[in-house]
Amino acid sequence: MNKKIIGIFVCTLFIATAVFPAIGTCNADSINLKDVSKGLCTNSFDDNVPVWEVGDGWEYRINDMNLELGFEGQPVQIHGKIDNLYFEVTDVSGDSYKLEYNSKVNGGFNVDIDLDYLGLGDGSIKTTGELVVTTLRGDILLRKSDLGIKEINAKISGILKVKIEEQPFIPIPTITIPIPARISLNANSNNPFTILDFPLSTGKVWGLPSATFSVDGEIKSIWLNVLNLINKVAGLLGKELIPPVIADLLPVIDIMDMIEALDLIDIFNGYLERAEYPDVFSCSNLETVTVEAGTFDAYNISVMQGLGHIYYASEVGNIIKISGHSIDAELIKVYNV
Numbered sequence: 001m002n003k004k005i006i007g008i009f010v011c012t013l014f015i016a017t018a019v020f021p022a023i024g025t026c027n028a029d030s031i032n033l034k035d036v037s038k039g040l041c042t043n044s045f046d047d048n049v050p051v052w053e054v055g056d057g058w059e060y061r062i063n064d065m066n067l068e069l070g071f072e073g074q075p076v077q078i079h080g081k082i083d084n085l086y087f088e089v090t091d092v093s094g095d096s097y098k099l100e101y102n103s104k105v106n107g108g109f110n111v112d113i114d115l116d117y118l119g120l121g122d123g124s125i126k127t128t129g130e131l132v133v134t135t136l137r138g139d140i141l142l143r144k145s146d147l148g149i150k151e152i153n154a155k156i157s158g159i160l161k162v163k164i165e166e167q168p169f170i171p172i173p174t175i176t177i178p179i180p181a182r183i184s185l186n187a188n189s190n191n192p193f194t195i196l197d198f199p200l201s202t203g204k205v206w207g208l209p210s211a212t213f214s215v216d217g218e219i220k221s222i223w224l225n226v227l228n229l230i231n232k233v234a235g236l237l238g239k240e241l242i243p244p245v246i247a248d249l250l251p252v253i254d255i256m257d258m259i260e261a262l263d264l265i266d267i268f269n270g271y272l273e274r275a276e277y278p279d280v281f282s283c284s285n286l287e288t289v290t291v292e293a294g295t296f297d298a299y300n301i302s303v304m305q306g307l308g309h310i311y312y313a314s315e316v317g318n319i320i321k322i323s324g325h326s327i328d329a330e331l332i333k334v335y336n337v
Contacts, residue, residue, distance in 0.1 A: 134156065202285055224252070
């Protein structure tokens with residue numbers, strides 16, 4: 001399947017999970033959820049856009065995230081889940097809403113590096129990694145008029161346990177290296193990113209407008225500084241311990257430099273510099289859907305002709321579930337803090 005399409009799809013569904021926790025109208029008196037507050041609802045909306053107040057909050061669980069990437073012999077598999085991903089409206093001034101979010105993150109990766117591709121001889125390096133004691137926090141800025149995403153800021157801090165499963169250089173047993181790290185990321189768009197097109201109705205079809213995203217951020221770790229120093233000393237002795245394409249990124253890894261150096265730009269360009277995509281979403285039918293927050297009649301919104309699905313329940317005014325290729329998420333609570 002086209003890697004650019006997969007990248008766009010995963011990013012779209014992840015953003016849908018993150019920034020559309022409550023959209024549309026609802027009647028709290030008719031909902032059998034003890035955590036739902038009447039403060040989240042209004043009797044009517046202009047252009048079907050909700051009015052949020054400071055203190056409104058929503059909680060999601062991302063049960064499964066999987067992404068498989070391949071770059072000319074360098075396969076990368078990323079997997080993870082997020083429990084209790086909590087959002088709270090903290091500012092409603094001006095023309096935007098500000099939502100702050102936080103959660104613990106579990107996940108890992110598998111990487112198979114082809115040494116021949118890098119010009120370092122025969123064989124490969126097989127590496128796995130696991131996130132432990134890792135937290136995700138940040139904020140999202142949305143345009144009030146249509147809840148279009150204007151800016152996303154994220155910070156990830158924790159420990160990555162990297163395990164070298166196989167390598168052809170030194171006959172030593174499998175080793176595990178704990179790497180404390182901090183990742184910061186900022187992304188913003190010249191044209192706010194909108195997903196749902198109200199009013200919803202069965203048979204309705206809509207797309208994504210063109211947009212350009214700018215991304216910046218960095219990865220810091222004491223071990224990256226140590227690795228950089230060791231590699232420089234080895235270089236003075238006429239040896240290189242790590243490939244130059246990786247060494248040039250150290251000791252503080254710039255995320256955009258990493259995307260370019262690892263030849264990921266073809267995938268991310270489909271999202272960072274996105275042309276107009278017509279007919280991405282189609283609202284096919286109403287069906288009964290059960291999530292942890294309850295059982296609801298929900299609009300089934302197909303993404304990219306069935307590659308994934310977004311379920312919106314007008315009873316609670318929420319996206320209650322997202323499922324499809326590489327991601328599975330559900331709403332677990334709606335409440336006023």
